[in-house]
Amino acid sequence: MEFTARQIADYINGDIEGNPEVKVSSFSKIEEGKPGSLSFLSNPKYSKYIYESNADIILINKDFVPEFPVKATLIRVENAYESLAKLLTLAEQANQRKTGISLQAFISETAEIGQGAYIEPFVYIGENVSIGENASIYSSASIAENVKIGDNVTIYAGVKIYKDCFIGNNCTLHAGVVVGSDGFGFASSSDGIYNKIPQTGNVVIEDNVEIGANTTVDRATLGSTIIRKGVKIDNLVQIAHNVEIGENTVIAAQTGISGSTKVGKNCIIAGQAGLAGHLHIADKTIIAAQSGIPNSVKNSGEILMGYPAIALRDFQRSSIVFKKLPDLQKLVYELKRQINEQKDLSQNKNNE
Amino acid sequence: MEFTARQIADYINGDIEGNPEVKVSSFSKIEEGKPGSLSFLSNPKYSKYIYESNADIILINKDFVPEFPVKATLIRVENAYESLAKLLTLAEQANQRKTGISLQAFISETAEIGQGAYIEPFVYIGENVSIGENASIYSSASIAENVKIGDNVTIYAGVKIYKDCFIGNNCTLHAGVVVGSDGFGFASSSDGIYNKIPQTGNVVIEDNVEIGANTTVDRATLGSTIIRKGVKIDNLVQIAHNVEIGENTVIAAQTGISGSTKVGKNCIIAGQAGLAGHLHIADKTIIAAQSGIPNSVKNSGEILMGYPAIALRDFQRSSIVFKKLPDLQKLVYELKRQINEQKDLSQNKNNE
Amino acid sequence: MEFTARQIADYINGDIEGNPEVKVSSFSKIEEGKPGSLSFLSNPKYSKYIYESNADIILINKDFVPEFPVKATLIRVENAYESLAKLLTLAEQANQRKTGISLQAFISETAEIGQGAYIEPFVYIGENVSIGENASIYSSASIAENVKIGDNVTIYAGVKIYKDCFIGNNCTLHAGVVVGSDGFGFASSSDGIYNKIPQTGNVVIEDNVEIGANTTVDRATLGSTIIRKGVKIDNLVQIAHNVEIGENTVIAAQTGISGSTKVGKNCIIAGQAGLAGHLHIADKTIIAAQSGIPNSVKNSGEILMGYPAIALRDFQRSSIVFKKLPDLQKLVYELKRQINEQKDLSQNKNNE
Helix, strand or coil, rough: CCCCCCCHHHHCEEEEEECCCCCCEEEEECCCCCEEEEECCEEEEEEEEHHHCCEEEEECCCCCCCCCCCCCCCEECHCCCCCCCHHHHHHHCCCCCEEEECCCCCEEEEEEEECCECCCCCEEEECCEEEEECEECCCCEEEECCCCCCCCEEEEECCECCCCCCEEECECCCCCCCEEEEECCCCCCCCCCCCCCCCCEEEECCCCCCCCCCCCEEEECCEEEEECCCCCEEEEECCCCCEEEECCCEECCCCCEEEEEECCCCCCCCECCEECCEECCCCCCCCCCCCCCCCCCCCCCEEECCCCCEEHHHHHHHHHHHHCHHHHHHHHHHHHHHHHHHHHHHHHHHHH | CCCEEEHHHHHHCCCCEECCCCCCCCCCCCCCCCCCCCCCCEEEHHHHHHCCCCEEEEEEECCCHHHHCCEEEEEEEEHHHHHHHHHHHHHHHCCCCCEECCCCCCCCCCCEEEEEEEECCCCCCCCCEEEEEHHHHHHHEEEEECCCCCCCCCECCCCCECCCCEECCCCCEECEEEEEECCCCCEEEECCCEEEEECCEEEEEECEEEECCCCECCCCCCEEEEEEECCCCCCCEECCCCCCCCCCEEECCCECCCCEEECCCCCCEEECCCCCCCECCCCCCCCCCCCCEEEECCCCCCCCEEEEEEEEHHHHHHHHHHHHHHHHHHHHHHHHHHHHHHHHHHHHHCCC | EEHHHHHHHHHHHEEEEECCCCEEECCCCCCCCCEEEECCCCCCCHHHHCCCCCCCCEEEEECCCCCCCCCCCEECCCCCHHHHHHHHHHHHHHCCCEECCCCEEEEECEEECCCCCCCCCCECCCCCCCCCCCEEEEECCCCCCCCEEECCCCCCCCEEEECCCEEEECCCCCCCCCCEECEEECCEECCEEEECCCCCCCEEEECCCCCCCCCEECCCCCCEEEECCCCCCCCCCCECCCCCEECEEEECCCCCECCHHHHHHCCCEEECEECCCCEEEECCCCCCCCCECCEECCCEEEEEEECEEEEEEHHHHHHHHCCCHHHHCCCHHEEEEEEHHHHHHHHHHHHH
C-alpha cells in the first residue's frame, strides 16, 4: 500500500515541510534510507544521515533544526519515535492474524479455548487449562494443567508454562520463555546436603506484559511471584521466586532479580543488573547496566550505578578517580617523602 | 486435608504455644497469613508480620522472643525453614505422580524405559537411550541417542539432552535446560578464521542434582563435564566444557563457569558470578554475587567478592573508600598545596 | 579404527620422537591419558601431566622441552591444539550423517527442502521456508514462514527461528537458540505506559556462523540484525535488535550487546561482558570478561577491561591500588596530621 506525506501527516498529526504528494510504501532506517520509503530521526547521533538519506519522507521532532538542505519531505511531530511506532503498528495491523487449531497439537479434553485461536502443531495444552479469545500459540509451546490465560495473548514457539500459573490479557511471551519453574529453594542440613523446599506457589502475570526470549520466571514457594500490568521484560532475564515487579517497570536483558524482592512501579532496570533478595525498590528507581543492588531503595526516583551500587553521579565521579588511582598513590608517596624530608630538615636545624 | 497443631508438632518434633487443637489445611506466607493456614517465620526481616498475621499456626525458631502478643498458635522448632520444608514435602507427596506414556511421544525401538514412567506428547527419545524407573518427562523434551538416565528423574518441558550423556538418579532438569551442547572450542588460524574443535566428550550428571530453567551444560572436548552428586544449579547458568562441580555445591542464577575449571565440594556461588577457565576452587569457597574470579582459590572456606574478586572483607572496606574517592583526591591535592606553601615559606626564610 | 604414530604424523605433518609403530584408537585428556589413546599438550599449565600420562601418543608444540623422560611417543607439530582439532575433525567425519525426514515432522506444503536432509519428529517448518542441502534439524525445532536457510546447516533440538530470517551455509545453531524474536522497543507515553514499537525487520546470519545453546538474537526494528560470516557465539548471549557483528568475531557466554551497536571484525569478547547501545567497536578489539563498555572504541586492537571499561593495563594497575585503598586513605590522614603538626610547630616558633 502507498500513502502520501499528506495522508501520513494527517494520521500522526504532523506538519509537512516539502512535497505533500510524495508517496511511500515501506519503512527504512535513516542510514539506509531507500527511495519510496519513510524513515525517522529521533536519536541525535544519527542526525548526519538526514542530509544524504534517499528516504522520501522523514519523521523528525518538532525542535530539529537542519544544518544543511534535506532532500526528503519532512513531517514534524512532537515525538518522532512515538509517531513511527504508531505507523508501524498500523502497518502490522494490516497483516491479518492467522487462525485455526492444528490437528497435530495436543489439547486436553478438559481444556477450554476461546474463539479465534491460532494453535500450531506440537503445542501441548494440559488439563483444565483455560485460554481466552484470539490466542496465538506457536509450535512446541507447552501449557501445563490448570493454567489460566486471558484474551489476545501471543505465546511463541517453545514457551513452557508450568501448572497453576495465571497470565492476563494482551500478554506476549517470546520463544523459550519459562514461567513457573521451581524457585531455587533448598534447606542445608548439617552434613552439607541440600534438601529441596517444595515450591508450591505459582506465577501471576497481569495484563499487557511482554517477556523476552529465554527469560525465566520462577514460581513462588508459597503464594505468587507477580508481574504487574504493563511490565516489559527483555531476553534472558531471571525473576526468582516470590519476586513482585510493579506496574510499567521495564527490565533489560540478562538482569537478575533475587528471591522475594519487590520492585516498584515505573522503574527502569538496565541490562545485566543484579538485585539481591528480600529488597524493596521504590517507584521510579533507575538502575544502570551491570549494577549490583545490595540494599533496598527507599526514595522514589533515585538513579543508581555500581558494584555495589551508589548514586549514579557519585559512582561516575569515583570512577574518574579510579582510573587515575596509581597516579594518586604515587602522589601520596611523594608527599610522604617530602614531609619526611622537611621533618629531617627541621630536625637538623634544631640540632644545629 | 486438615491437621491440628498437635499433629503437626508431633511430625516435626516441635513445642506448642497456644491452642493445640487449632486446625489448618493450607500454607501461607507470614505477610499474607490467611485463616486456616500454617505460616512460618525464619528470616528476622519478617518478624514484624507475626503480630498481625491471621495464620492459625506459625512455625518459629526455638530462640525467637516475641515483643508483643501473637494470636496464632506457635510451634517452636530447631529450624523453622527446615520444618516448613518437611511439611511442604509431605504435602507434595500426597499428590500422586502421573504415569502413562503418550502415543504422541516418539520413542525409538531401541530405547529402554523403566516402569512407572510418565511421558507426555511430543517427547523425543532417541536410539539406545535407557531410562530408569518412575521417570517423568514433559512435552517436547528431547533425549538424543545413547543417553543413560537413572531412576526417579524429572525432565521438564523442552529440556534438550545431546547424545552420549549420563544422568543419575533423583535428578530434576527444569524447562529449557540444555545438557551436552558443544563446548566453545575453536582454533584460530593465521587468517583470523576460527576452525571448530570437535567436542567429542559428554556430560556426566550424578545423583540428586537439580538444574534450573534454561541453564546450559556443555559437553567436554575430550572426557566429561561432570556435575557431582547433590549439586544444585539455578536458572540461566552457564557450565562450560570440561568443568567439574564438586558435591553439594550450589550455584545461583546467571553465573558462568569457564572451561576446565574445577569447583570444589560444598561451595556457594551467588548469582551472576563469573569464573575464569582452568581454575581450581577449594572446597567450601563462598563467592559473592557478580564477582569475577580470575585465579584459583587454594584455601578452603574463603569468602570472595569483587571484580576482580578479593577477600570479601577487603572488598567491602575498599568499596567504602571508593565511594568517597573524589574527597580523598581533593584532600591529597590540598595537602600537596600546603606542603608547597610550607616549602616556599621555609625557602623564603632561608633566603631572608 | 586404529592408527600408528607414523600415519598420524604424516597426516598432521609432525615429527615423531619414540616408537612410530605404536597404535591408538581413541583420544584422551593428558591428565587422564589412557593406554591406546592419543593425547595432547598445549596449555603449559598441564605440562606436569605429560610425565605420568599413559596415553601412547602425545601431540606437543615444536618448542616444548621435556624436563623428565616421557613414556609416550611424541609427535611435534607447529600447534598441538590445531593438530588435535584436525584429528578430531577427521574422526567426526568418519561418523556418517543421518538422513531421512520423519513423518512426524510438520513441513508446510510450500516449504522447499534440499537433498540429504535429516529431520527429526516434531520439527515445525512453516510456509515458504527454503532450506538448502544436507540440513540436520533436530526434534522440536521451529522454523517460521519465509525463513531462508543455506546448505550444510545443523539446527539442534528446540531452536526457534521467527519468520523472515536468513541463515547462511555451514551454520550451527545449538539447542534452544532463538533467532528473530522481537527487539526490546517501546515508546513511553506521558502516563508511564509503554507502547510497543513493532519490530518489522529480521535477522541475517551469514555463512560459517556457530551460535551456542539458549542464545537469543533479536530481529531489527527496521532493516536487519546482522551476524557476519565466521562469527562464533557462545551460550546464553544476548544480541539485541539492529546489532551488527563483524566477520570472525568471537563472543563468549552470557555477554550482552545492546541495540544498534556495531562490533568490528576479529574482535574477542569474553564472558559476561556488556556493551551499551549505538556504539561502534573497532576491528580486533579485545574485551575482558564482565567488562562494561559505555563508549565506542575507535582504534583497532585495543584491550579493554573494567566497569566502566578502560585500557586493560590501566584497569589492572588501578585494581591493585583499589585492594589497598583503606591503607592509602589511612596514609593520607596520617600525612594530614603530620602537616598540621608541622604547621603548629612552625606557628609556635613564629610566636615564640
